[in-house]
Amino acid sequence: MAVILDGKLTSQKVREEIKKEVDLIKEGVRRPGLAVIIVGDDPASHVYVRNKKKGCEEVGFVSREYALPENTSEEELISLVKTLNSDEEIDGILVQLPLPRHLDDKKVIEAIDPSKDVDAFSYHNVGRITVGDYDFLPCTPAGVMELLSNYNIDVAGKNAVVIGRSNIVGKPQALLLLQANATVTVAHSRTQNLKEVTRQADILVVAIGKAKFVTADMVKEGAVVIDVGMDRDENGKLCGDVDFESVKEKASYITPVPGGVGPMTITELLKNTLTAYKRHINEK
Numbered sequence: 284m285a286v287i288l289d290g291k292l293t294s295q296k297v298r299e300e301i302k303k304e305v306d307l308i309k310e311g312v313r314r315p316g317l318a319v320i321i322v323g324d325d326p327a328s329h330v331y332v333r334n335k336k337k338g339c340e341e342v343g344f345v346s347r348e349y350a351l352p353e354n355t356s357e358e359e360l361i362s363l364v365k366t367l368n369s370d371e372e373i374d375g376i377l378v379q380l381p382l383p384r385h386l387d388d389k390k391v392i393e394a395i396d397p398s399k400d401v402d403a404f405s406y407h408n409v410g411r412i413t414v415g416d417y418d419f420l421p422c423t424p425a426g427v428m429e430l431l432s433n434y435n436i437d438v439a440g441k442n443a444v445v446i447g448r449s450n451i452v453g454k455p456q457a458l459l460l461l462q463a464n465a466t467v468t469v470a471h472s473r474t475q476n477l478k479e480v481t482r483q484a485d486i487l488v489v490a491i492g493k494a495k496f497v498t499a500d501m502v503k504e505g506a507v508v509i510d511v512g513m514d515r516d517e518n519g520k521l522c523g524d525v526d527f528e529s530v531k532e533k534a535s536y537i538t539p540v541p542g543g544v545g546p547m548t549i550t551e552l553l554k555n556t557l558t559a560y561k562r563h564i565n566e567k
Contacts, residue, residue, distance in 0.1 A: 285508070285534040286434070290426070293433045294546035298342055301553055305343035315560035316345040316372045317401070317552075320363060321379040322386065323353040328379045335377070338549045344556060345372065357386050361394045368396040374563050375401035375556040398562060401555040404451070412455060415462050418562065419555040424456040426547025427488060427509050428463065434536060436507055439464035442483050446470045446497070446524075447490035452511055456488055477501070489524040499529040508534040511544050 308314060317339055321332050332348060339346035349363060360378075367376050376399045378391055392400070397407040403419040411417040420428075431438060443465040447453035453469060461467045470480050472491075481487055481501045487508050489497050494514035502508060512524030523540030531537050538544055 285531045285537040287531075288430050288434055288509070288536050288538045288543060290430060290538065290543040290546040293430055294426075294550040296433070297429065297547075297550045298338070298553065301550075301557055302342045304557060312564075313372060314343055314345050315374050315556050316347065316370075317375040317377065317556045318347045318349065318367050318370075318373045319377045319379060320349045320351065320360070322351045322355050322360065323383050325381070328381075332379055334549055335552065338553055339556075342553055344553065347373070353383055355383075355386075357390065360386060360391055364391065364394045368394075368399060371563075373399065374559040375399055375552075377402055377552070399559060401552055401559055403455075403555065409450075409455075412458060418558055420459065420551070421451060421455045422548045422551040422555065423452050423490075423511060423544060424459050425551040425554075426544055427456060427511070428459050429547055429551065430509070430538065430544070431486075431507070436486075436536060438486065441465050441485035442468070443486040443488070444468045444470055444481055444484035445488045445490070446477075446481065447488075447492075447511070449490065452490040456490065456511075460486070460488075491524050493524055494522050495524070495526040497525045497530065499526065499533050502530050502533050504533055505535045506533070507536045508538070509544065510538050510540050512540060513545065514540075 319332050319335055321328055336346045367373050376395050382388055392404045397405050400408050401419055403421045408419055438460060443460045445453055445457045448469055448471045457467045457469045470477055478501050482503050484503055484506055487506050490511035492512060494516050508525055508530055510523035510525040514522050516522045521541055
């Protein structure tokens, strides 16, 4: 039976450390500030934004939310981003994705000052991550690495397989595992003999958005299994990309859904915002 990698507990520990640092900020000195922009009425996006606001309040950050109507133009959105770029009270700017179809995600993200890009999605920050010289890491992959570290799971020399190659999770996750000295394989929809590939994994990270896709016969005995998915099963119940009930009998460690990687994502966003704050304060 696998040990559960508890994202809620790990997240709480990290947030307590962040709050301790914020509590030490002298009276009269501003607190870290995060601005979150949301366009339209996507229910899931609004839940994420509420959770981010709650996280900010928990650690003592200033949180600003900009809720824009669905028909907001690209020019209006980029104008707001540029205003926040020059706002000295704001250290991090996050534009909640996905945006409505008429808006270009890349253009909007590229408008964010790289020193305030706490999602680490801009070309500037992605490039820095690629060469291992970065200020911020994408929040979900960073959360995975934090979980592994918290449970003293040594990545060095291990065979790691990442299923999924998105720019938000799969690719940066592979890079972070590589930087931690794992031997990394990235599998995806065109990978042949996928089951043979995943069975070689000492560490298996699954981020493909298919409910219960990874089953026990795809997992090596004693593997560490990280489920980044957030799906609904046939009964509408929240689940991940891994068939948790069967795989937990075979894995040595496994993340649950919910309560695994999810809580870590917002916590890493808070860490990135604190990093940005320190840089901005030191530059003055």
